[in-house]
Amino acid sequence: MLLLGAQFVRLGAPPPEAAGELVAAPSVDAVLRSACFDCHSNHTRWPWYGYVAPFAWLLEHDVSAGRARLNFSQWDAYASDPETAHHKLEEIRAAVAGGQMAPWYYRLLHADARLTATQRDLLIDWARSAGSPPPS
């Protein structure tokens, strides 16, 4: 009964409207969308268990935390302080190179997030070049 009632409890809020999404080359954009956007954009593709409590609560928590840290749908907000955008790109490069992103538990359930060596190199290369130090 408790589990049944829990299905009607939704946490979190709808994502904010996109305010200047990241623009990247099509090849980079495709990898970001398939591997990163579920947690780091306003374009989350919710899986079926994303509608079943208590899994839905855990998922919403992870997505909210992911968006707070990095939201590609609000990239213009970072870019209005060039050093912040540079820092975000450096963190993306380090996380992808170090294998911390996507997280292992996410990769278990999402084949799209398992980056090939080519995809990993593409993202690292992009983050490094796009993240060149801003003019002082």
Place this chain on the structure above:
Amino acid sequence: MTNSTLATGWWMCATRNRRRRIGAACAAMLASAVVAAASDAPVFELTLANGRFEPSQLTVPADTALQLRVTNNDTAAIEFESFELHRERVVQPGETITVYLPALKAGAYPFFDDFHSDTPPGSIVSK
């Protein structure tokens, strides 16, 4: 064929190095424009010393772009971060950085040191 289709086709045909150079140039131009536009904005100071932000609550005018100068007077690097302000910057010991902020709506915008969870968070209050 639309302009955007032509542009996408051109982008896909461009060599990888050329795309990289063009992307970097566009980013640099955008960054220069952003900094130039914001450099006349009023300046507010925030200092970290002895593991505390001072002031812990900084009041700023609403609807006004501003510059926030963050000084780290501690002995370890800090990461000034605010989810609400979309800002994340590392500040080395003894360093002062300038964070550009857009015109803020009235409200409270929390910030914290992401490198030190024991540092009490602060907030920028826009009135």
